[in-house]
Amino acid sequence: MPAVQETVDQVRRIDVDQYKYGxxxxxxxxxxxxxxxxxxxxxxxxxxxxxxxxLEWRLDAYxxxxxxxxxxxxxxxxxxxxxxxxxxxSAPKSTAGPKSLDExxxxxxxxxxxxxIPLREREILAGVEGARVAVDAVFDxxxxxxxxxxxxxxxxxxxxxxxxxxxxxxxxxRKYLGSVVPVTDNFYATLNSAVFSDGSFVYVPPGVRCxxxxxxxxxxxxxxxxxxxxxxxxxxxGAYVSYLEGCTAPMRDENQLHxxxxxxxxxxxxxxxxxxxxNWYPGDANGKGGIYNFVTKRGDCRGTRSKISxxxxxxxxxxxxxxxxxxxxxxxxxxxxxxxxxxxxAQQVDSGTKMIHLGRNTKSRIISKGISAGRSNNTYRGLVSxxxxxxxxxxxxxxxxxxxxxxxxxxxxxxxxxxxxTAVFExxxxxxxxxxxxxxxxxxxxxxxxxxxxxxxxxxxxDVIQQLPMEFAVEAQKLIGISLEGSVG
Amino acid sequence: xxxxxxxxxxxxxxxxxxxxxxxxxxxxxxxxxxxxxxAAFAAFQKAGLPHxxxxxxxxxxxxxxxxxxxxxAEPGAVPAGLPAxxxxxxxxxxxxxxxxxxxxxxxxxxxxxxxRPLADLLAADDPRVGASLAALDxxxxxxxxxxxxxxxxxxxxPGASVGRMIELAHVTTGAHATQTRNLxxxxxxxSLRLVETHTGPDGAAYQANGVTEAVxxxxxxVVWAKLQQEGDAALHVGTLALTAGRxxxxxxxxxxxxxxxxxxxxxxxxxxxxxxxxxxxxxxLRGRQHADIALVVDHTEPACxxxxxxxxxxxxxxxxxxxxxxVVKPQAQKTDAxxxxxxxxxxxxxxxxxxxxxxIFADDVQCAHGATSGQIDEDLLFYLLARGIPxxxxxxxxxxxxxxEAIEALGDETIAAVCEAAATRWLAARGGA
Numbered sequence: 001m002p003a004v005q006e007t008v009d010q011v012r013r014i015d016v017d018q019y020k021y022g023x024x025x026x027x028x029x030x031x032x033x034x035x036x037x038x039x040x041x042x043x044x045x046x047x048x049x050x051x052x053x054x055l056e057w058r059l060d061a062y063x064x065x066x067x068x069x070x071x072x073x074x075x076x077x078x079x080x081x082x083x084x085x086x087x088x089x090s091a092p093k094s095t096a097g098p099k100s101l102d103e104x105x106x107x108x109x110x111x112x113x114x115x116x117i118p119l120r121e122r123e124i125l126a127g128v129e130g131a132r133v134a135v136d137a138v139f140d141x142x143x144x145x146x147x148x149x150x151x152x153x154x155x156x157x158x159x160x161x162x163x164x165x166x167x168x169x170x171x172x173x174r175k176y177l178g179s180v181v182p183v184t185d186n187f188y189a190t191l192n193s194a195v196f197s198d199g200s201f202v203y204v205p206p207g208v209r210c211x212x213x214x215x216x217x218x219x220x221x222x223x224x225x226x227x228x229x230x231x232x233x234x235x236x237x238g239a240y241v242s243y244l245e246g247c248t249a250p251m252r253d254e255n256q257l258h259x260x261x262x263x264x265x266x267x268x269x270x271x272x273x274x275x276x277x278x279n280w281y282p283g284d285a286n287g288k289g290g291i292y293n294f295v296t297k298r299g300d301c302r303g304t305r306s307k308i309s310x311x312x313x314x315x316x317x318x319x320x321x322x323x324x325x326x327x328x329x330x331x332x333x334x335x336x337x338x339x340x341x342x343x344x345x346a347q348q349v350d351s352g353t354k355m356i357h358l359g360r361n362t363k364s365r366i367i368s369k370g371i372s373a374g375r376s377n378n379t380y381r382g383l384v385s386x387x388x389x390x391x392x393x394x395x396x397x398x399x400x401x402x403x404x405x406x407x408x409x410x411x412x413x414x415x416x417x418x419x420x421x422t423a424v425f426e427x428x429x430x431x432x433x434x435x436x437x438x439x440x441x442x443x444x445x446x447x448x449x450x451x452x453x454x455x456x457x458x459x460x461x462x463d464v465i466q467q468l469p470m471e472f473a474v475e476a477q478k479l480i481g482i483s484l485e486g487s488v489g
Numbered sequence: 490x491x492x493x494x495x496x497x498x499x500x501x502x503x504x505x506x507x508x509x510x511x512x513x514x515x516x517x518x519x520x521x522x523x524x525x526x527x528a529a530f531a532a533f534q535k536a537g538l539p540h541x542x543x544x545x546x547x548x549x550x551x552x553x554x555x556x557x558x559x560x561x562a563e564p565g566a567v568p569a570g571l572p573a574x575x576x577x578x579x580x581x582x583x584x585x586x587x588x589x590x591x592x593x594x595x596x597x598x599x600x601x602x603x604x605r606p607l608a609d610l611l612a613a614d615d616p617r618v619g620a621s622l623a624a625l626d627x628x629x630x631x632x633x634x635x636x637x638x639x640x641x642x643x644x645x646x647p648g649a650s651v652g653r654m655i656e657l658a659h660v661t662t663g664a665h666a667t668q669t670r671n672l673x674x675x676x677x678x679x680s681l682r683l684v685e686t687h688t689g690p691d692g693a694a695y696q697a698n699g700v701t702e703a704v705x706x707x708x709x710x711v712v713w714a715k716l717q718q719e720g721d722a723a724l725h726v727g728t729l730a731l732t733a734g735r736x737x738x739x740x741x742x743x744x745x746x747x748x749x750x751x752x753x754x755x756x757x758x759x760x761x762x763x764x765x766x767x768x769x770x771x772x773x774l775r776g777r778q779h780a781d782i783a784l785v786v787d788h789t790e791p792a793c794x795x796x797x798x799x800x801x802x803x804x805x806x807x808x809x810x811x812x813x814x815x816v817v818k819p820q821a822q823k824t825d826a827x828x829x830x831x832x833x834x835x836x837x838x839x840x841x842x843x844x845x846x847x848x849i850f851a852d853d854v855q856c857a858h859g860a861t862s863g864q865i866d867e868d869l870l871f872y873l874l875a876r877g878i879p880x881x882x883x884x885x886x887x888x889x890x891x892x893x894e895a896i897e898a899l900g901d902e903t904i905a906a907v908c909e910a911a912a913t914r915w916l917a918a919r920g921g922a
Contacts, residue, residue, distance in 0.1 A: 073544065403852035406819045412847040418862040421834035427845070427860035 019281060019316075021248035025111045025221050032089035034224075038062060041194055044089045048163040048197075051170060061183045061193035068187045074350040075379045075411060076319045078292065081257060088195045090222040092139055111139070111219065134159055136200045136216045138229060146200075148212065155211050157241075158203040162230050165201035172203055176234055180263035180300040180327070188259040188321075189296040192228045196261065199229035204239035204270075215244035220280075220291070226257040233263070235270035237303065242273040247316070251281050253289045255318060260295045268303030268330065273311070276324075280316035285374070287346025290318025297324035298354075301333035301362075309336040310353065318347060323381065325354035328362035328393075335364040343376035343408070352382035352413075357393035357423065364394070370401040372408040379411040386423035393423040502537055504558035506530075508666075509635055512561060517639055519614035529634035536628040545627070548810040548842050549752050549781040555724060559696045561636065562586035562665040568593075569690075571660060576907055577684050579654030586660075587638035587667035587699075601649025601679070607670055608639030617672060621702040621730040625756060629726050633700040637670035640699070643683075647676030647706065654682040654903065661689035661697055661723070669699040677706035677734070683713045684904060687727070687747070689720040696724040707734040707761060714904045718911065719747035721776075728754040735761025735790075742899040744908050745772040745780045746915060752781040759821075762790040769895040770799040771908065773915045774807035774839075781810040786828075788821040797828040800895045802888055803839035804919060814846040817854050824854040832862040833891055835884075835919075885916045 032043045041062050045055040070081075092105060134148035136159065152159050158169060165173050183193045200216045220227045235241050247258075258280060264272050274297075283290025293316075299308035310324040326335030337353040349372075355364035364384065372378035378401060386393040401410035416425055442452035498506070509530050516526060538555060539546035568585050571593065575581040582604065583593040589606040596604050610618050622630055645651060661667055675681050689695055697719065705711055719725045725748040733739050743753050755768060772780050786795050801809035811830045832841030845858040865887055873883035889912060896908045 401847075401849070403849065406822070406850065406852050408852075409848070409850045411849065412845075412858070414843075414845060414860065416843040416845075416860050416862060417840070418832065418834065418842070419840045421837055421839060421864040424863040425861060427843075427858070 019251060021279065021281070025107055027092050027105065027107050027221070029090050029092050029222055031087045031222070031225070034087055035084040036062075036086070036088055036195065040088055044195055044197060047089065047091070048166070050163075050166055053170075053174065054166050057178070057183070058194050061190050062195075064184055065187070065190040065194055068190060070187050074321050074381070075377060076321060076348040076350050078255070078319055081292070085224065086257060087222070087225045088228070089197055090225045111221075134212055134214050136161060136214075138198050138200075138216060138218045139221060152211070156205040156208055157210050158201065159214055160201055162196070162199045162201045162232060165232070169201070169203070172234065173201070173232070176263065176265055177232055178263075180265060180298050181261050181296050185296060188294040189261050192230060192259050192261045192296070196228045196230035199231040199260070200233075201231070202233040202241060202243065204235045204241045206237040206239060208239050210239070210241040213242050213244055215246065218245070218247035220256060220258065224254065224256070226259065228258075229260045231260070231262040233272055233274070234265045235267065235272050235306075237267045238269045239267075240271045243275070245274070245276045246279065248279050248281070251284075251289065255283075255290055255292055257292045257294070258317075260297075262295070262297040262324075264299035264308055266299065266301050266303060266306035266308050266333075269305045270303060271307040271309075272299065273309045274299070274324070275311040276313065278312065278314045278316050278320070282316045282345060282347050283318040285345045287318065287375075290347075291316065293317035293320045293322065295322040297322060298327065299325065299335070300327045301330050301335060301359075303330045303333070305332045306330050307334040307336075309338075311338045312340070312351075314339065314341040314349060314351060320347075320349045320351050322351050323353055325356070326364060327356045327358065328364060328390075329358045330362075331359040332361045333359055334362070337364075337366045337368070339368045340371075341369070341378055342371045343373070343378045345374045345376060347374075347376040349377070350379040350381055352380045354383040355385070355395055356383070357386040357390040357395070359390065361392040362390060362394070364396075366395070366397040366399070368399040370399070370410055371404070372401070372410050373404040375407045377409040377411070379413060381413040383415040383417070384425055384427070385415075385417040386420045386425070388419050390420050391422045393420060395423075395425045397425075397427040499538065499552055499556070501555050501558040502534070505632070506534065508558065508561055512636065516636065517608045518611035521614040522611050522618070525619060526635045529631045533628050533631040533635060536631070539628050545783060545812070548808075548812065549750075549779065551629075554750055554779070555696070559664055559666040559694065562638075562661075562663075562667050564588050564638075566662040568660040568662050571658075575654075575656040575658070577654050577656050577903055579656060579682075581656040581658055582641050582643075583658045583660065584640050584669055584671075586662055586665065587640065587669040589639055589641040598653050599651060599655065601646040602651055602655075603644040603646070605642045606639045607637075607642050607672060610642050610672065611637075611639065617674070618670070618702070621704065621732060622700070625730060627728065627754070629698055630700055630728050630730075633668050633670060633698050633728070636668040637700070638668055640669040640671035640701075642672040643674070645675045645679045645681050647678055649676065649679045651679070651681045654684060657683060657685045659685065659687045659697070659699065661693075661695045661719070663690070664693040664695050666696040667698070669697070671699070671701040673701065673703040675703070675705045675709045675711055678708045679706065680710040681712075682901060682904075683711070685713075685715040687715070687717045687719050687725060689723055691720040692722050693720055694722045694724070695720070698726045700728045700730070703729065703731040705731065705733045705737045705739055708736045709734070710738040712740050712899060712901045712904070714742040714744070714899060714901070714908070715753065716744045716908065716911070717747055717751055717753065719751065721747065721749060723748040723751075725751040726754075727752070728756070730756045732758045732760050733764045733766060735763060737761065737764045737766070739764070739766040740769075740899050740901075741767065742769045742771070742896065742904065742908070743782065744896075744911065745770070745774075745782065746911060748780070749777065750779050752783065754783040756785045756787075758787045758789060759793040759795070760789055762792050764790070764793045766793070766795045767898055767900075768795065768797045769898045770811070771892045771895045771912070772799075772801040772809045773892070773912060774802070774809055775804040775919065776807060777805065778807040779810075780808075781812070784811075784813040785816065786814070786826065787816045787818070788824045788826065789818045791821055792823040793821065794825045795827070796898070797830075798895045798898055799830040800892055801832045801841055802835060802892065803832065803841055804835040806836070806838035808840040808842070810842045812844045812846075813858075814848060815856060815858070817849045817851050817856060819850040822851050822853045824851065824856065826854070826856045828858040830860045831891070833888065834862065834864050835888070888916060889913070
């Protein structure tokens with residue numbers, strides 16, 4: 001059946017021409033020379049005062065990248081990217097790295113305020129009770145400020161920019177950087193390894209439950225600049241952390257590249273919750289401009305009973321190419337992926353996840369909802385695999401998509417690979433088959449199948465979204481209201 | 490990025506090139522067919538044998554698995570052990586090593602049906618040969634076009650109701666390569682029941698690469714089954730390219746039991762509104778067998794309905810694969826398509842891979858797909874054991890029930906009986922748990 005009017009209206013409200021974050025901040029900035037060469041890699045490394053080993057690591061990646069070709073298997077279409085026409089480093093002149101708030105350029109603070117991200121701790125405190133979130137604000141290639149550092153330090157939690165971590169905690173960075181997404185993983189991950197500028201680093205020591213939400217807010221401001229952030233989160237034994245990521249960019253006619261790498265490591269009994277509200281500039285209604293969002297995100301459930309959960313709300317970017325994945329290495333580890341991807345205008349989304357079951361009794365769950373409108377294409381591409389040793393592995397996948405209008409496309413490309421007889425995999429596209437038990441429970445209490453399904457699917461998504469900073473949540477809340485009616489597998 | 494020219498050819502590719510060079514002058518066909526063969530072989534050579542990086546073949550790396558190319562079959566061999574009559578009790582058209590053999594066939598009582606050797610159509614450069622393959626970009630189909638020998642061309646006149654079932658018996662006699670091409674045209678309002686069987690001697694490493702082109706006319710009703718029971722060392726690749734017209738009813742079943750390496754490809758285009766099709770499959774594998782089913786159902790017209798049910802039972806260290814894709818074009822509103830694939834792993838070493846894909850461009854449609862993989866349900870087994878049924882029998886019962894869903898969906902009792910007997914034999918040979 002076609003989409004209901006309410007859904008159509010809600011999707012229209014977040015259409016590409018309604019983009020609110022398209023302003024540009026006038027700020028003097030310093031850039032690396034245009035193009036990419038060993039010298040540029042050295043320049044970035046020197047700018048960040050990196051030790052020799054880090055530079056070598058980058059150069060190795062750069063040399064490897066020169067031998068690689070761009071992946072073309074995704075259902076996205078774009079002209080070849082002129083990698084030599086990009087700037088790989090850009091930083092506001094007034095900031096040489098994160099420092100105390102009083103020293104930060106007021107223009108930057110105003111930018112974040114305008115985006116709804118207050119960076120002054122006292123302002124945050126004045127806000128809604130309990131909604132305290134520590135923020136690492138990344139502007140083009142540098143982290144401008146990280147809030148609540150002192151308080152986090154008391155709990156033993158390290159939360160800083162990755163550049164700072166390279167200098168201050170080299171033993172942790174050397175141990176974990178590139179251990180989940182190897183330097184040679186794929187074209188964009190290798191490029192990122194060579195030129196990554198900033199991003200966040202989180203280390204939660206054993207047994208610590210991080211006392212507040214951590215979040216990074218990425219902003220691309222400069223023209224012709226690629227943003228290559230790198231995030232590394234480590235939850236040591238028994239630790240817990242919830243991390244949020246948000247991103248916006250100005251409206252420009254040319255396409256801009258964003259190639260990030262995110263690595264998560266969960267040791268024994270640790271849990272990492274990673275949420276994204278991706279709202280990069282999507283381009284105009286005719287497909288002009290917008291961000292190419294080519295991201296490699298992967299979590300490694302290294303320890304026994306560890307858990308990694310990805311939640312993403314995707315509304316922005318001209319092209320999205322990202323597959324937040326879980327390697328379920330530890331016995332009894334769990335991976336989760338909840339995604340809502342809405343595409344409008346001429347947007348192209350090719351996103352999904354990989355759940356790689358290696359350990360015994362590992363569990364994973366995938367819930368994906370894709371909504372395409374306008375002339376957009378929205379593809380779910382996912383892999384669930386169980387290896388020989390993955391006795392008792394369990395997966396449940398549900399991916400629904402909804403089309404609004406007949407000029408868009410919705411595609412589902414699931415890969416299911418089982419090499420273990422005791423692994424139980426279920427891939428369902430029918431909305432009535434989430435969990436018969438839960439459904440039965442809801443229906444018994446008078447909810448229709450549709451209401452019950454919406455409640456169950458949205459229940460846990462809501463759970464995470466309600467914890468997002470208010471300004472992020474507004475957009476996400478609208479999406480949550482979208483009805484499942486008329487969805488197709 | 491420019492496609493890099495492939496310089497390295499495998500031994501099998503070299504042999505195929507040499508074989509084509511040697512055979513090109515004596516292969517059947519008029520000048521147009523000869524030109525088509527040349528173009529097809531050039532296309533094959535450009536692509537080479539499909540490998541892991543060719544998405545449609547990602548689970549069947551023929552380049553690695555087909556190390557040598559068997560020599561092309563010489564015509565005239567007499568098949569040993571051909572049953573006197575068709576197991577389906579109907580007419581039987583026998584194709585030996587890729588050539589139609591009227592003298593071994595029984596084509597009586599087929600009113601409204603014209604049967605000709607395909608070689609006649611090739612000699613006359615009949616434009617219908619290859620017409621269904623224009624949109625297909627598949628190296629094995631190209632290879633077949635280059636080397637095709639004469640299978641059979643079956644024409645069912647409009648309105649004809651063919652009472653007798655037709656068995657299309659493909660028999661291979663030894664360790665050589667066959668490139669069979671068949672053509673089936675069913676006129677409007679006609680009805681037909683057809684069974685393809687594929688057999689050959691155990692222990693012979695033969696390679697069968699067949700292509701069948703089919704066009705089903707408006708409102709025709711067709712039941713079609715393919716029983717792949719090749720010899721245990723065989724390589725089988727079979728392609729069906731089918732177009733179904735307005736308001737057709739088409740039910741299809743593919744049973745995969747034989748061959749060490751097999752792939753069955755079905756490309757179905759619904760080219761008229763309100764067609765109803767059912768595509769089903771049952772795979773039973775053991776030892777080190779590898780069977781791959783590829784399916785594309787293309788909804789190009791409104792209000793068509795398609796149902797796909799594919800089941801695989803895997804024992805030993807075998808591997809079953811299902812790659813299915815439902816495409817709904819923008820104009821195909823009111824499409825109702827459902828695809829289900831299920832793998833049942835009976836042993837520790839078995840593998841099941843599935844890729845049930847949806848590609849949808851219309852908004853007022855109902856499409857769903859499901860996929861499951863697992864072992865025999867312990868609860869069901871317990872239920873049967875608790876009622877005094879010994880474990881092997883209980884397992885057999887559950888596996889039979891699992892497969893029956895796909896087999897019975899064809900809606901033809903005669904074919905279902907033969908398939909279920911084959912399944913029972915397979916299970917008996919397994920000897921329970």
